[in-house]
Amino acid sequence: MLIRNAGPADTPAILAIYNHAVKHTTAVWNATPATLADREAWLADKARRGFPVLVAEKDGAVRGYATYGEFRAFSGYAKTAEHSVYVDPASHRQGIGKALLEALVAHAGRAGLHVLVAGIDASNTGSIALHEALGFVVAGRLNEVGRKFDRWLDLLFLQKILEPPLS
Template structure:
């Protein structure tokens, strides 16, 4: 994917940009992450993070060659997305897992779709073969978003997580990024 691309927000019709994140974006990325921790089952953590945590996360992603994209309108971060290793074993090197998070007031406006498309495009350019998404089964919006871009459900694991005093089910979706009959690396 090019370093920067524009898109129209579906509800507000404002011009927004998808670009690689920069350190200056990290406080807003942290705020979006912490909202998801506090208020949703999108992230199965109970503890909010500080800026030092997001700086280490960002440095790790950059150091390992993984993208961190942000959707921005001016200087406002509307959402962010990244992908990384699905599993740490060599045999999984062609498979990545995505993460897409959108500011609560921007959800349902096309931001998540634009960010996920940027991840898919980038993973294809990097020669990845499969992208996986692990989504809490009740997060229908995220599941539908992934399905719109061609992801299909491949597994459902009951009660493998917990948050807010209840068990959570995990749905795995995947998208094959290319049609190679055999791995090239």
């Protein structure tokens, strides 16, 4: 498996993985599928702002991706980022999410970030287990702040303070 930076040619695969999560899961609290143009603009915006989009390539195909971006807009939050990781459902439990998240954590450390935050649907036991396996800890829970598929959703925050900590 190869973890590398995403390029424009990867946007159809990223789009397919993202839209599957939109249509079929509560991993993302959005009910509107993206278009290819949306994802191209998203990728360009990430690049412009210096945020990574990493893809996992296996047997010549993109199986997953991970990214981080601004946590909150005020300057005091500049050393914190919020991230996400998505793996093609046909490729779950093959270590791809773990490899992507490890690479993202390493990238964040090199970039001088201090904290990574994941906002995870509290029923998403797979993602919670993945994050805890990589040293993320639960930092808070907001009950019923989301709604999808006609039910309320709870948001669990997990965080990891990156090493070495910045003073």
